Structures are given as C-alpha cells and as structure tokens.
Amino acid sequence: xxxxxxxxEVKGEVDYDRLIKEFGVEKINEEVLNSLKKHTKDIxxxxxxxxxxxxxxLKFILNEYExxxxxxxxxxxxxxxxxxxxHLLPWIFTKWLQDKFDVELWxxxxxxxxxxxxxxxxxxxxxxxxxxxxxxxxxxxxxxxxTKFLIDTKNSNIMYKEACKVAKKITFSQVKxxxxxxxxxxxxxxxxxxxxxxxxxxxxxxxxxxxxxxIPHAVDQDPHFRLTRDILPKLGHYKPASIQCVFLPPLTxxxxxxxxxxxxxxxxxxxxxxxxxxKINKYAFSGGQATIEEHRKxxxxxxxxxxxxxxxxxxxxxxxxxxxxxxxxxxGKLLTGELKAILIEKVTSFLKEHQKKRELAKKQVSKFLx
Amino acid sequence: xxxxxxxxEVKGEVDYDRLIKEFGVEKINEEVLNSLKKHTKDIxxxxxxxxxxxxxxLKFILNEYExxxxxxxxxxxxxxxxxxxxHLLPWIFTKWLQDKFDVELWxxxxxxxxxxxxxxxxxxxxxxxxxxxxxxxxxxxxxxxxTKFLIDTKNSNIMYKEACKVAKKITFSQVKxxxxxxxxxxxxxxxxxxxxxxxxxxxxxxxxxxxxxxIPHAVDQDPHFRLTRDILPKLGHYKPASIQCVFLPPLTxxxxxxxxxxxxxxxxxxxxxxxxxxKINKYAFSGGQATIEEHRKxxxxxxxxxxxxxxxxxxxxxxxxxxxxxxxxxxGKLLTGELKAILIEKVTSFLKEHQKKRELAKKQVSKFLx
Numbered sequence: 001x002x003x004x005x006x007x008x009e010v011k012g013e014v015d016y017d018r019l020i021k022e023f024g025v026e027k028i029n030e031e032v033l034n035s036l037k038k039h040t041k042d043i044x045x046x047x048x049x050x051x052x053x054x055x056x057x058l059k060f061i062l063n064e065y066e067x068x069x070x071x072x073x074x075x076x077x078x079x080x081x082x083x084x085x086x087h088l089l090p091w092i093f094t095k096w097l098q099d100k101f102d103v104e105l106w107x108x109x110x111x112x113x114x115x116x117x118x119x120x121x122x123x124x125x126x127x128x129x130x131x132x133x134x135x136x137x138x139x140x141x142x143x144x145x146x147t148k149f150l151i152d153t154k155n156s157n158i159m160y161k162e163a164c165k166v167a168k169k170i171t172f173s174q175v176k177x178x179x180x181x182x183x184x185x186x187x188x189x190x191x192x193x194x195x196x197x198x199x200x201x202x203x204x205x206x207x208x209x210x211x212x213x214x215i216p217h218a219v220d221q222d223p224h225f226r227l228t229r230d231i232l233p234k235l236g237h238y239k240p241a242s243i244q245c246v247f248l249p250p251l252t253x254x255x256x257x258x259x260x261x262x263x264x265x266x267x268x269x270x271x272x273x274x275x276x277x278x279k280i281n282k283y284a285f286s287g288g289q290a291t292i293e294e295h296r297k298x299x300x301x302x303x304x305x306x307x308x309x310x311x312x313x314x315x316x317x318x319x320x321x322x323x324x325x326x327x328x329x330x331x332g333k334l335l336t337g338e339l340k341a342i343l344i345e346k347v348t349s350f351l352k353e354h355q356k357k358r359e360l361a362k363k364q365v366s367k368f369l370x
Numbered sequence: 371x372x373x374x375x376x377x378x379e380v381k382g383e384v385d386y387d388r389l390i391k392e393f394g395v396e397k398i399n400e401e402v403l404n405s406l407k408k409h410t411k412d413i414x415x416x417x418x419x420x421x422x423x424x425x426x427x428l429k430f431i432l433n434e435y436e437x438x439x440x441x442x443x444x445x446x447x448x449x450x451x452x453x454x455x456x457h458l459l460p461w462i463f464t465k466w467l468q469d470k471f472d473v474e475l476w477x478x479x480x481x482x483x484x485x486x487x488x489x490x491x492x493x494x495x496x497x498x499x500x501x502x503x504x505x506x507x508x509x510x511x512x513x514x515x516x517t518k519f520l521i522d523t524k525n526s527n528i529m530y531k532e533a534c535k536v537a538k539k540i541t542f543s544q545v546k547x548x549x550x551x552x553x554x555x556x557x558x559x560x561x562x563x564x565x566x567x568x569x570x571x572x573x574x575x576x577x578x579x580x581x582x583x584x585i586p587h588a589v590d591q592d593p594h595f596r597l598t599r600d601i602l603p604k605l606g607h608y609k610p611a612s613i614q615c616v617f618l619p620p621l622t623x624x625x626x627x628x629x630x631x632x633x634x635x636x637x638x639x640x641x642x643x644x645x646x647x648x649k650i651n652k653y654a655f656s657g658g659q660a661t662i663e664e665h666r667k668x669x670x671x672x673x674x675x676x677x678x679x680x681x682x683x684x685x686x687x688x689x690x691x692x693x694x695x696x697x698x699x700x701x702g703k704l705l706t707g708e709l710k711a712i713l714i715e716k717v718t719s720f721l722k723e724h725q726k727k728r729e730l731a732k733k734q735v736s737k738f739l740x
Contacts, residue, residue, distance in 0.1 A: 112534045156526035164482045167558030172542065175557055187545055188537030191561035
C-alpha cells in the first residue's frame with residue numbers, strides 16, 4: 001500500500017490507521033469525545049463521523065481549561081490560490097470550537113510560504129489571494145473580537161524575532177528529513193518552518209504568560225507541528241496540542257486531496273450555481289453502477305462515492321438523513337443522478353449564503369488585522 | 371602563507387594582495403583616487419594610506435553620480451558586544467563619504483545575526499548592545515536627516531518580505547560554500563545572509579526607482595556582498611558597489627582583527643583615560659628593541675609596531691607628523707615608551723570627545739529610527 005503524506009503533497013490511498021502509527025498521533029476515541037462533551041454539550045458531526053479523527057494532547061488542553069487556563073486556537077491558510085470547500089472544512093470546525101469554548105483564534109496567513117516553494121508564484125499573486133482568502137475566513141462568522149489575522153510579511157515585526165528563536169534550535173539536517181528538502185532547496189524554504197511555528201506561542205510572548213495552544217488542521221501539516229512540539233519546551237512554552245482531520249476528497253476520486261490548482265477536482269467558494277451543477281454532474285466520482293438497471297439490481301457503493309462522502313463529511317449534518325441516503329444508495333433505490341442532485345442542492349445553498357457573507361466581509365477585514 | 375578571511379573569523383597573517391585576487395575585488399589605484407578627488411576635493415588619509423584599499427564598481431557609482439543619479443551608503447554593525455575603535459574606523463570614513471557626496475546612509479543593525487551564530491548570546495544581550503552601539507554611531511556625527519537605522523528584528527515589516535525575495539534565489543549549497551555552513555548549522559544561520567542583502571536594495575524598493583548603493587566595509591564581509599551582487603540583478607536591482615578596508619590590528623599584534631570579546635586586544639569607546647593608558651602600555655605590541663641602548667643603536671620597526679600602525683590608520687591624519695614619527699622610530703630617536711605616549715594622548719583625547727558626544731547621543735536616537 002503506497003501512500004505519502006507531507007505538508008506539500010498527498011499521494012496514493014491514505015491509510016489513516018497507519019498514519020496514526022507513523023505520525024505518532026492519538027485516535028479520537030469515545031473517552032476523548034466524552035471529555036469534550038462535558039464542555040461542548042453536543043458533539044460536532046465531524047467528530048462523530050471521524051472527519052476529525054486524531055489529536056495530540058487534547059486531554060492536556062481540557063485539563064488546563066478545567067483549571068481555568070483557557071487555550072487559544074491556531075490555524076491558517078497559505079494564500080496561493082482561491083479557497084475551495086476542502087479548505088473550509090477545518091475552519092468550520094474551528095469556528096465551532098471557538099464558539100463552544102469562547103476562545104481566541106489566531107489565524108495565520110503565511111503569504112511567503114508558497115512564494116518560496118513555487119517557482120512561478122509572485123508576491124503580487126499571493127497578495128491578491130490573501131485579500132480574497134481573508135473574505136472566505138471572515139464569511140464563516142468568526143468573532144472579530146476574538147480572532148486575529150497574522151500575515152507573515154505584514155506582521156513580521158512581531159514574528160521574525162520569535163522565528164529566529166525557533167530557528168536557532170533547528171538544524172538543516174532536521175528540516176531535511178522532516179520536509180524532504182535538499183542542498184538545492186532555497187534558503188527561504190529551509191527557514192520557513194520557523195515562521196509557521198511562531199503562532200503556536202506568540203500569544204504567550206505578547207501576554208507574557210504560558211497559554212495552551214490547540215491547532216485544528218488537516219493531517220498533512222503534522223510534520224510542521226511535530227517539529228514545533230520538539231522546540232517549544234526548549235523556549236519555555238507548552239507543546240501545542242492539535243486536532244487533526246482527514247482530507248475532503250477531490251471531486252474526481254475518493255483518494256488524495258482536493259487541489260486548488262485543478263479545476264476539475266475542486267469547487268471554489270466563488271463558483272456559481274451553474275458551475276457547481278456542471279462540476280458535480282461531470283466530475284464527481286460515482287460509486288454507482290454502469291447502467292440504471294444494474295444500479296437498481298446491485299446497488300451503489302457510498303464508501304467510494306464522492307457525492308456521498310461530501311455529504312457525510314461536510315454538507316449533511318443530520319445523521320438520520322445521511323443514513324437514509326446511505327441505505328438508499330446502497331440498495332439501489334437512490335440513483336447516482338439523484339444523489340448528485342442532493343449534493344448540488346446542498347452545495348449551492350451553502351455557497352449562496354457564503355457568497356453573501358463574503359461580500360459583507362469586505363467591510364470587516366480591518367477588524368481582524370493586528 | 372596560511373590565512374583565512376571569512377565574515378565570522380580572520381586567521382593568520384592576511385596577504386591583502388592575495389586577497390584581492392582571491393576575492394576578485396579591484397585595487398584602489400591612482401586613477402580611482404583621481405576620479406574620487408574630482409568630487410571630494412581632498413583625499414581622506416585612509417585612502418592615501420591604503421587603509422581603504424579595494425573596491426567593486428566604484429567607477430559605476432561615480433559615473434552615475436556625475437549623471438545626477440546619487441548613490442546611497444550602506445554599512446552596519448551586528449550588536450553583540452561593546453564597540454571598539456576598530457569598529458569606528460570604517461564608520462568614520464563612511465561619515466566622510468556622506469559629507470563629501472551629501473548622500474543618505476542606511477545603517478543596519480542586524481541584531482539577530484550574532485544571536486543566531488553564538489550559542490550563548492540572547493536577545494536580551496543584543497538589545498542591550500544595540501542601545502549602546504547606536505550611541506557610538508550617532509556620536510560620530512552622521513546627519514540625522516540623511517541617516518536611517520535599520521534594525522532587523524524591529525524593522526522586519528519592511529525587511530522580511532524583501533529577504534524572502536532574495537532567499538528564493540539562493541540555495542543551501544551556495545551559502546554552504548560561501549559561509550562554511552553545514553548540515554548541523556541552524557536554519558536561521560542559513561537564512562541570515564538574505565537579511566544582510568536587503569539594505570543593498572531596500573531604498574530602491576521604498577522609493578520605487580533604481581538607486582545605486584555603495585557599501586563601505588571591512589574586507590571580511592565581502593563574501594556576503596559577493597552573493598548579494600549575484601542575486602540583485604535577478605531582482606531587477608543594481609549590483610551594490612563596495613569600498614573595502616583592512617582591519618585595524620589588535621593591540622596584541624599586527625595580524626588578525628581586533629576582537630570585542632578579548633579585552634587585551636581592544637580599546638572600547640567607553641574606556642577611561644586610565645584604562646587606555648594601561649592597555650596601551652601593557653599590551654600594545656612593539657616593534658622596538660629589547661633595551662633602550664639596543665633601540666638607540668638599531669632603531670625600531672614601525673611596520674610591525676601596533677602603536678605606529680594605529681597612528682597611521684586612524685589617529686594621526688597629518689602626513690608630515692606621521693612621517694616624522696616613522697623616521698624617528700626607525701632611527702631609534704623615538705623610544706617605544708615615547709611612541710606609546712603619543713598614541714595614548716591621541717586615543718585619550720579622541721575618546722574624551724567621543725564620550726561627550728556619546729552622552730548627547732542618548733537624546734538623539736529616535737531621530738535615526740525608521
């Protein structure tokens with residue numbers, strides 16, 4: 001079974017159980033869910049359905065919280081293209097955490113990251129995407145009083161010095177093995193992980209007290225934060241905790257990761273109803289049979305059907321409705337076209353609302369800047 | 371003949387002619403001096419006496435100047451200890467250039483550099499030295515209207531993004547060979563040269579036009595700027611020009627470089643007359659003979675006498691007076707103790723004045739900050 005998961009690339013069919021072992025993260029089990037529920041009352045469907053499936057040190061975060069030592073959330077987005085719905089997934093969950101625990105969110109926009117890693121990307125490009133991407137984050141409804149945008153090239157005055165403290169503790173040979181860099185890597189790529197580490201302790205520096213940090217993120221970013229966890233105690237800070245999700249699959253197939261640079265794999269937050277309809281009908285990989293007759297007889301396979309998986313992971317929070325869809329598709333009662341129609345309706349109405357809020361967000365950006 | 375000159379270390383007896391060949395810099399010859407003189411009217415004794423002995427692209431700088439395209443000056447100081455008189459040497463010359471050409475000076479304080487390269491140095495240390503070192507620079511009389519202090523960790527907002535543009539053009543294998551780094555080097559050391567490159571083009575970015583840059587510096591910094599010269603045309607900027615000086619020798623001997631961390635090798639700008647007297651009498655390496663009788667008979671050797679060299683390079687601008695000292699010492703007429711007394715008087719009166727201005731500088735710092 002060949003697969004690889006790094007911060008830059010996800011290849012092959014990911015075996016998440018094996019990843020848990022390899023990365024050394026912990027599964028989110030019933031015990032963890034019960035501890036969470038004490039505070040959140042309900043359990044987000046992304047937790048119930050194992051979309052968020054792994055964590056590091058979540059118990060520590062909850063213990064501190066119970067002692068009155070509130071954590072803050074840290075997540076982010078490297079602005080290198082338009083936002084697609086795969087990006088929204090962990091942010092929606094992050095918003096839920098912010099609301100349930102009433103905590104601060106530090107949202108990083110490392111606008112130099114993809115500039116350094118992609119030959120043809122300029123800072124003019126990243127600036128354009130930054131402005132667009134911020135709207136998508138704001139549109140999700142984060143509390144501007146409790147949410148701070150940290151933009152690497154614009155907030156360097158508070159970040160670069162802290163990044164140097166991190167960098168002093170990391171050798172080239174460490175980043176080489178963690179991130180697959182080599183002698184031909186540029187010296188910005190080599191330094192970059194220091195900047196990604198900063199938001200995991202910056203609030204502690206600014207407020208001059210140790211504040212626990214919880215990072216919701218897709219599992220491919222774990223190598224960054226594994227290194228972060230090694231370094232931070234050496235600088236007198238807590239190791240950051242994390243809560244990790246799987247990838248929303250690309251339209252075109254159940255494996256891998258949605259890519260903003262592949263139009264057929266992604267639905268962007270600015271896609272029109274027509275485009276959404278066309279993309280899903282044309283590209284969404286189906287678990288159905290070749291003909292209607294065969295489908296009625298043998299039934300479909302929701303486990304490999306992208307439309308079903310999107311409903312499960314993102315667009316149908318209601319467990320009962322989802323179960324009915326699952327059973328109907330599996331039995332052959334629900335046809336592929338009908339399943340796609342359900343998804344199209346859900347995505348369209350979600351994005352219609354999102355696009356409205358995205359317009360309103362244009363006037364709110366300054367409230368989130370540091 | 372074993373010697374090595376890198377930005378981090380100067381070892382052995384430096385053969386400056388060989389260095390000129392190895393580094394690929396140009397000697398400052400009569401032709402260059404004449405071109406300079408057209409604008410400066412007189413020629414600074416550090417030029418006459420080959421203390422500033424080499425350059426890159428000085429003709430380009432003067433050509434552009436003649437066309438009305440003024441250059442700016444860039445030099446700097448990594449705050450990692452107290453300033454000694456060896457540091458002042460190139461800055462005094464820089465001040466002369468600023469006055470003669472009426473140009474801007476961008477003075478960089480890369481306060482992260484030594485933090486990254488020295489295990490035990492903290493940012494608290496560098497901050498303390500930064501505050502002290504700025505006073506020494508201001509005390510030399512730079513025009514606050516034309517002089518800007520660029521402090522890496524405090525001005526990162528305008529520097530880090532530009533440093534990333536530089537970093538994208540430099541591979542690890544390039545810095546490895548230029549600076550003697552290796553796989554165990556920390557990733558901040560590896561990135562650092564990008565930050566040192568920034569002042570060589572930052573004014574061009576801020577003013578949105580191509581402005582020539584002239585860097586007066588001690589020859590050991592050439593590897594940084596050689597790399598800078600490779601990179602800048604790729605970013606649409608001029609290659610920076612440079613004018614390079616030899617090192618003021620340490621008190622203890624004619625070879626190598628004065629070190630701020632070796633008390634016996636350096637006179638600090640804050641040393642009292644008593645300390646100055648004691649250090650010169652005790653440590654200044656002498657070209658004299660073992661006994662007065664022998665000295666009177668055989669004469670001394672001013673070429674290896676540190677007191678004489680300090681007068682030549684820094685403290686006795688008057689060629690005639692210097693020549694008399696040279697001849698008298700060589701003939702044995704002037705004794706080592708008498709030569710040292712001349713130096714002590716010069717250094718003491720220079721530093722007395724400097725310390726006065728250094729006190730006044732405390733109220734001027736803010737005028738130099740960006």
